[in-house]
Amino acid sequence: MNLYDRVFKPKKYTLENGKTVWEKRNRTPLILLVIVLMIMISIKITDFSLAVLIKRMKFFFVMLKDMFPPDGSYIPQIWKPLLDTIKMSLLGSFIGAIACIPFSILSSTNLVHAKAITAFFKVFFSVVRTLPTLVAALIATYIFGLGTLAGTVAIAVFTFAYCGKILYESIETCSMGSFEALEALGCGKPSAIRYAIVPQVLPSYLSTVLFCFEGNVRYASILGYVGAGGLGLILNEKIGWREYGKVGMILIALFLTVATIESLSQYLRSKLV
Amino acid sequence: MVLTVAEKLSKEPKIWRKQLVVTLIMVLVLGWSLSAIKLNTGGSSGLTVARNIFKGLLTPTPSLLLNFSSNGVAYLLLETICIAFLGTLVGAVVAVPISFLSASNIVPSYIAIVGRVVIMAIRTIPAFVYGLMFIMVTGPGPFAGLLTMSLASVGMLSKMFIETIEDLDKGIIESLDAAGCTLFQKIRYGIIPQLSASFMSTLIYRFDMNLRDATVLGLVGAGGIGAPLIFAMSSYRWSDAGAVLVGLILLVLFVEWFSNKLRKKLARG
Numbered sequence: 442m443n444l445y446d447r448v449f450k451p452k453k454y455t456l457e458n459g460k461t462v463w464e465k466r467n468r469t470p471l472i473l474l475v476i477v478l479m480i481m482i483s484i485k486i487t488d489f490s491l492a493v494l495i496k497r498m499k500f501f502f503v504m505l506k507d508m509f510p511p512d513g514s515y516i517p518q519i520w521k522p523l524l525d526t527i528k529m530s531l532l533g534s535f536i537g538a539i540a541c542i543p544f545s546i547l548s549s550t551n552l553v554h555a556k557a558i559t560a561f562f563k564v565f566f567s568v569v570r571t572l573p574t575l576v577a578a579l580i581a582t583y584i585f586g587l588g589t590l591a592g593t594v595a596i597a598v599f600t601f602a603y604c605g606k607i608l609y610e611s612i613e614t615c616s617m618g619s620f621e622a623l624e625a626l627g628c629g630k631p632s633a634i635r636y637a638i639v640p641q642v643l644p645s646y647l648s649t650v651l652f653c654f655e656g657n658v659r660y661a662s663i664l665g666y667v668g669a670g671g672l673g674l675i676l677n678e679k680i681g682w683r684e685y686g687k688v689g690m691i692l693i694a695l696f697l698t699v700a701t702i703e704s705l706s707q708y709l710r711s712k713l714v
Numbered sequence: 715m716v717l718t719v720a721e722k723l724s725k726e727p728k729i730w731r732k733q734l735v736v737t738l739i740m741v742l743v744l745g746w747s748l749s750a751i752k753l754n755t756g757g758s759s760g761l762t763v764a765r766n767i768f769k770g771l772l773t774p775t776p777s778l779l780l781n782f783s784s785n786g787v788a789y790l791l792l793e794t795i796c797i798a799f800l801g802t803l804v805g806a807v808v809a810v811p812i813s814f815l816s817a818s819n820i821v822p823s824y825i826a827i828v829g830r831v832v833i834m835a836i837r838t839i840p841a842f843v844y845g846l847m848f849i850m851v852t853g854p855g856p857f858a859g860l861l862t863m864s865l866a867s868v869g870m871l872s873k874m875f876i877e878t879i880e881d882l883d884k885g886i887i888e889s890l891d892a893a894g895c896t897l898f899q900k901i902r903y904g905i906i907p908q909l910s911a912s913f914m915s916t917l918i919y920r921f922d923m924n925l926r927d928a929t930v931l932g933l934v935g936a937g938g939i940g941a942p943l944i945f946a947m948s949s950y951r952w953s954d955a956g957a958v959l960v961g962l963i964l965l966v967l968f969v970e971w972f973s974n975k976l977r978k979k980l981a982r983g
Contacts, residue, residue: 479799480799480800480803482796483795483796483797483799483800484800486792486793486796486856487793487796487797487800487856487857487859487860487937488855488856488857489800489857489860490857493851493852493857494851494852494861497851497852498851500850500851501847501848501850501851503850504846504847504850505847524750525750527747528746528747528748528749528750529747529750531743531744531747532744532747532748532750532751535744567967567970568963568967571926571962571963571966571967571970572959572963573926573927573929573930573962575929575930575933575940575944576929576943576947576959579944579947579948580764580767580947583763583764583767584760584761584763584764584767585760586760589750589751590751593750593751659837659838659840662840663840663841663842663930666840666842666933667933667944670750673840676840676843680843680846688843692838692839692843695838696834696835696838699834699837699838700834703834
C-alpha cells in the first residue's frame with residue numbers, strides 16, 4: 442500500500458454474495474499534474490514562446506530556400522568526403538562489433554558465474570554508452586590528430602557500447618540446454634559457446650550490427666564538425682561560407698546514400714531473421 | 715526413420731561456398747575502407763595527450779560540479795533536461811499526425827510512401843544544421859535547442875509510431891462498429907488503448923536519447939550542457955570538462971534506470 446492509496450482511499454464495493462472488493466483510485470490525475478508541472482518549469486527555463494515561433498517561423502526557411510537549387514557543379518568535390526564517411530562508418534562498426542564480443546561474454550550472467558565480473562563489465566558498458574559520441578570524437582581528434590582516424594575511433598567506441606549491450610542481453614536470454622549438454626559431453630567452454638550459443642545469437646547480432654552501421658553513416662556526418670573527417674567537414678565549411686547551394690547538394694548526396702544503405706541493410710536484415 | 719549421427723552429419727546443408735563468398739566480400743569491403751585511415755601523428759605525443767586527458771577527466775573540478783548558480787553543472791543539467799523533455803513532447807505533437815498519414819493501413823500506399831520519404835529527409839539533415847536554422851528564428855539560447863531537439867526527434871518517433879499503428883487490430887474497431895459506437899467512442903475505446911502504452915514507451919526512450927544527444931546543441935550555441943563542455947575541451951581545461959561529463963553521465967545513467975523501470979511497467983500493462 443503506497444502513499445497515493447493512503448491519501449485517496451480505494452473505493453469499496455460490496456458484491457451480492459457479500460464479498461467486498463477494493464478498487465484503487467485512478468492514477469491518471471496525479472500523472473497529469475506532474476507532467477503539467479514539468480511542462481511549466483521547462484517552459485520557464487527554456488523561454489519557450491509560441492508567439493515568437495509563429496511570428497518568426499518564416500526565418501527557418503531562409504536557409505532552406507537558399508539551398509535550392511542545389512549547386513550541381515559541386516558534385517565532384519563531394520565524392521571523396523562522402524566515401525570517407527562510408528569508410529569511417531564501415532571500419533568503425535566492424536572494429537566496434539568485433540571488440541564487443543569478448544566483453545559481452547564476460548558480462549553475461551549465464552556464461553560467467555562470478556557476479557563481480559559481470560556487474561563490473563555491465564557498468565563499464567553503460568558508462569561508455571553514456572559518453573556522448575561527439576565527446577569521444579573530440580578526445581580522439583586530440584589523440585590521433587584531425588582526420589578520419591579520429592572519426593573511426595569515435596564510431597567504434599559507440600558501436601562497441603551499443604552492440605555490446607544488445608549482445609549480452611541476447612546471450613542472457615539464450616536457452617542453456619544445449620550448452621549444458623555439450624559441457625556434459627566434455628566440451629570446453631570455448632567450443633560449447635561456439636556450438637551452442639553462437640547459432641542462437643548470430644542472426645540477431647548481425648542484424649544489430651547492420652542497424653548500428655545504418656545509424657553510424659548518419660552520425661558520421663556530424664562528427665566532421667569537430668574535425669573528425671568525412672562529410673561533416675565540408676558541410677561545416679560551406680555553412681560557414683554561406684554557400685547554401687553547395688550545402689543543399691551535400692545534404693542531397695547524404696540523403697541518397699543513407700537511403701541506399703538503409704534499404705540494403707533492411708533487405709539483408711529481412712534475410713537474417 | 716532413425717538416422718545415425720554420421721548420417722545426420724552428412725545431411726547437414728553445405729554452405730561453405732556461400733560463406734566463402736560472404737567472407738570475400740567482407741574482406742574486400744574492409745580493405746577498401748582501410749584506405750581512409752592515415753596515421754598522421756607520432757604515437758608518443760598522442761599517448762602523452764591521452765594521459766593528460768584521462769588524468770583531467772578523472773579529477774573533475776569540485777567547485778564547478780557543486781556550484782548551484784546559473785553557470786554551475788546542476789543548473790546546466792536542469793536546462794538540458796528541460797530542453798530534452800519539451801523537445802520530445804513537441805516532437806511527438808508533430809510526429810503523431812505525420813505517422814498516421816504514413817501508415818499504410820490508414821491511407822493509400824502512394825501517400826504512405828510520400829510520407830516515408832519526407833520522414834527520411836527530416837532524419838537525414840544533421841541536428842546542427844537544424845540548430846543553425848532555428849537560431850535564425852529564435853536567436854541563440856535554449857529555445858533554439860528545444861526546437862532543434864523536437865525536429866530531430868520527429869524522424870525516429872514517427873518511424874516507431876508507424877510500426878505501432880500498422881500493428882493495430884482492426885477486429886476491435888469492427889466489433890465496436892457492430893455494437894453501434896460513434897466515431898469518437900471508436901477512437902476512445904478502440905484505438906487509443908491499443909496505441910498509448912507503446913507510444914509512451916517510445917517517448918520515454920526518445921527522451922533518454924535526447925538527453926544523451928544534447929551535447930550536439932552546444933556546437934551551435936543552442937543551449938544546454940554541450941557548449942560549456944565543448945569550450946572546456948577545446949581550451950584543454952580537462953578537469954572542468956571532467957566535471958561536466960561526470961554530471962552528465964550520472965544524470966543519463968539515472969534517467970536510463972528510471973525510464974527502463976517505467977517502460978517495463980508500461981509493457982506489463
